Amino acid sequence: MPVGPVYRPEPRVFDLGEDYGDAVRPADFPETIPRVRNDRAAATVGLDSLTDAEWITHFGRFAPLPGQPGPIAMRYHGHQFRTYNPDLGDGRGFLAAQLRETPGAPAANDRTVYPRADRRSDPGASGSAQQGRLLDLGTKGSGTTPWSRSGDGRLTLKGGVREVLAAAMLEAQGVPTSRALSLIETGEQLERGDEPSPTRSAVLVRLQHSHIRFGTFQRAAFFGRADQIETLVEHVRALYHPAVAQGDASGLLTAIVAASARLAARWIAAGFVHGVLNTDNLNVTGESFDYGPWRFLPSYEPGFTAAYFDSTGLYAFARQPEAVFWNLTQLAGCLKLVAEAEPLTEALNGFGPAYIGELRAAFLDRLGVKSLGEAADQRLLDTTLALLREKGEAIRWEPLFHDWFAGFSSSARALAGPRANAWQGEAFDAFRFALFEHEPERPERLEHTVFARPDPEEMLIEEVEAIWAAIDATDDWSPLHDKMARLEATRASRA
Template structure:
């Protein structure tokens, strides 16, 4: 069996290198004792996560193909035996933070310098040759942008160690991911994350920790002070990118730092007050385009939720901003009462059809709807 998602090359910027990578191709010299395989369910989940994030403007890897191998796998954390697959992934880079850590661990500054030059030349060519702190600044900026867009998308990656973050700031390796059903800062995606290390609201903290590990590895090739200065840029960059990401999700243009921050704050306040009654994705769907969507939002299925002082503050902040490309509201998706979402019950239903009857119809139908949603939102991740 083989299932092919829409190719990732259509989302790549012209002239940018795309790498091919596999997940589930078997054991390697770096395997940790497992069989090196990917469950078919895990592959299906990765394809769906990447397509949804692409539609929401998050920089992400894409699934080029998903190929079933015919093997039966035994897994301790899900029903077994289960079906096996190999995923072929497309990304601009597969150079992870952990790649630098390995060179630092074995005490090889020459390898650190070679890695920096390789990654700088391919992915951050504006950084001068030999400028390790400048390279770190570029990675910090890209990582801040990625983290902000995760938050605006209501996405929880699940595992944010140095093996799951790369130098181009592209999201990848979707294991125990989830999208928020509603505003919940402590929401976790992984059953094993009992202490909320990678909870929704802690993702910026987790990414910054990983960046400090990268900075520590780069100390073999540069002085500590400029590396620390580069790392200190993460906080301001993240807040700046978060404002931009929320404006993009709401489909309005920037009005300046103060007004943009007011819209960010009031949007979060409305989501917080709405609780379980106001799901994350529908808020952005209802009010996409600002005042141009007033009648649609107030007359829609959540119209009764949009009242009170907190909502009034949100609406005032939103209406300050001009709609950005309001012609997007003419897309058929905005005539529907509900947005395209990626809730966990739908993901499980897609997999159940494949698992029980080898029915890939719901899977391909979801990909088609996500392609239409991507066109409607008109957002870009890279």
Template sequence: MPVSPAYRPEPRFFDLGDEFGDAVRAADFPQTVLRRRNDRAAATVGLETLSDAEWIAHFGRFQPLPGQPQPRAMRYHGHQFRTYNPDLGDGRGFLFAQMRERPQAESDRASRNGRLLDLGTKGSGQTPWSRTADGRLTLKGGVREVLAAEMLETLNVPTSRAFSLIETGEALERGDEPSPTRSAVLVRLSHSHIRFGTFQRAAYFERTDQIESLIEHVRSLYHPAVAPGDAPGLLAAVVAANARLTARWIAAGFVHGVLNTDNLNVTGESFDYGPWRFLPHYEPGFTAAYFDQFGLYAFARQPEAVFWNLTQFAGCLKPVAEAAALTEALNGFGPAYITELRAAFLARLGVRSLGEAADQRLLDTALALLRQGREAVRWEPLFFDWFAGFASSERALRGPRRAVYQGEAFDAFRFALFEHEPDRPERLEHAMFAAAEPEEMRIDEVEAIWAAIDANDDWAPLHAKLARLESARDAWAWPDGNGQ
């Protein structure tokens, strides 16, 4: 059985027409070795029943899935490190398929709803937008995207999911890493690949008709609560979604690395992971990209970067909306971000809201404790040690970091934390909380996982890491579906 009855194709982006994307074909790779199939993600769209051979045929050779047209390399522009680039577009990927997510709730099942999801590629070959690039992806880059997406989902951050990784048997030359290096093609499952830059391209060419088409497309499919034709309302929805995303990046200690307008989308879902990092300890100026010489996308500047990008998105809507209404929608980012940041910290600490003042006090004292630097508690262990507040007090004060839990900053944090009631403290019964250390994603571990693959073709460390992350997701048991 190639697909299950839950598979519901709905290729809606293609309805926009040829001016939004170019029909392309995947490269013919010399080999296709399946390295990762995400059956948990596949089950959400009815593709978990594929055999390995069928999986490789669809996601390595790109034979079309039922009901799907020829893939499209999407057209878009973007600001890259705040310099406008009109020569972008899908240069090594394409939109392969769209389908409805398997309904979660009874109400969804009754109406056959479910989010519209994309299968998009990375490393699938050259397109009209490749310019001089080879359209390929290194295997190391694919492994890193798998790890980033899995960790973010584990920490309740809205994220694309690494759906498939297939090694493709080519030797790639790269100037910024040892070459030749192995090649791969990645498929990600995402809630829209429509970027801010998709709108920027239409605005650049002064195509009001395309802007209006995009507004209706995005509104109807991704933000249906917005009224038809309400561009400021759509902007407000995109602002809210991206405020939520940014707050959860911060709570996760995540640094995206390249927050260009072509790397942010209309659904507020993180995707396209390049030089990402997770904080080892609190460091506001921590950057993920070696080429970010001025720290434009440093950890603590991510809210500023996202807001700047939202202003570019808002500018694209000016031909069809009043500037005052767009400004009002943009001004919602700051309050929404603070609200979402409080909620994200409470969720990470496993406690219930006590009201705005008390919740803000907990956020402030947690950040003050983390600001003490590398000699104090690291970012991720704080949330692990003190999850569920008072219920973890004995565990934390007997653990390996008991020596750092003292002093005025800690006392203020503990007082603010203990004001809040634990949220489902039974989660502490999970075996993860009996361990001395949390599940982290530090760069030395990422490099060790890759070194085992590179040197010995040893995939066991990667598989073990993914298994531990799956266990951690079960332990955290986020109430809203891991940020989705």
């Protein structure tokens, strides 16, 4: 098969041994209809040169890619809404391949269904620049596994579309996220209790930086297997956090705490609610993935929830940092099998300061301005949140960052735009003063056509449902393709 010259298979999950996953067979789907093919992401791992038939073979039928032994369903446990569940594991997905990323690799034969660029460079990303990050190809909806329990191992087409949208929006906003590489409709009619049935089916492939979850450690700890914890510590340290010394479990926790704090801060700055922050949905690299009942805030609302079943608001918007920290404490509890409690506690205590620092940095990034020091940066953060709180639906969340991107340089544009009447009052004056203290970061970005538009790209539930309705009613994919093209423009405008 014509893999590109940058294709570098490296199936390192097998270094862990058979205690961490099970070889599985993918489902035999009645149809394989390509719906999303992300060649721009595929180019970073040398897979953009696959023909359409080869794409289906590997991402619809799951014939192993060159140098890849075959799919593995990962074993893990987890707390679900803080209730421990030892009956988890990959129940409708598997790890299909692992390979090295080559940042900036050009697409040799770009047949991307919608324009899409490579992941924004991240100075905090693990893995050396020369070697490239180790990435996983993971699936969703690829069939039953030993961990499916009573599930059918399938994914609804609507669920696949929603994950494609969530990942693209988050990438455009600078959030560490998995990328939707492929979405293929599979021709089955699924019965679901939470949406009209029968409904169409699909299989998704995502490109992600590690499927080692907090719950992977929890399973080993549940069985009292200190040896397995030690194996996981070394595996994760060597592949994802190589700056940590060999055998230093507390140092590894420190690195995971820092990555998780960054992720939580970026969610908040994006106005994003993941919806299901269980310990099996957080991984060791601090990358967001597995988008189920997600939502973006229409306007500032700390108690906003994404999941209809989150009746207590456990994973509400403003409680997400708390949820991430609670999950980190469960990971630390597992590491107590191989490390002293005091340095683990010290590592956990670093979450709060790291989160606040990352939140300041995330808001600076979203507003397109440079740091002026901790005090001034905190003042900008506080006044931005105060303005969002006061103005609410009058400006919504995303338009503020669109109107005032690059600070003073956007004054004329913002004050002549559709929200001009909202930009007044004491809260706005405090925000403007704090914003104008900061110099713009690369103000030439304002020349992008995105900033000539009156409104930014948002991802509110009404639009998501409208995109799905067009697909469901008349098989019209143009609203999805158009949305993805606009999101790519948004990402490019801020890169």
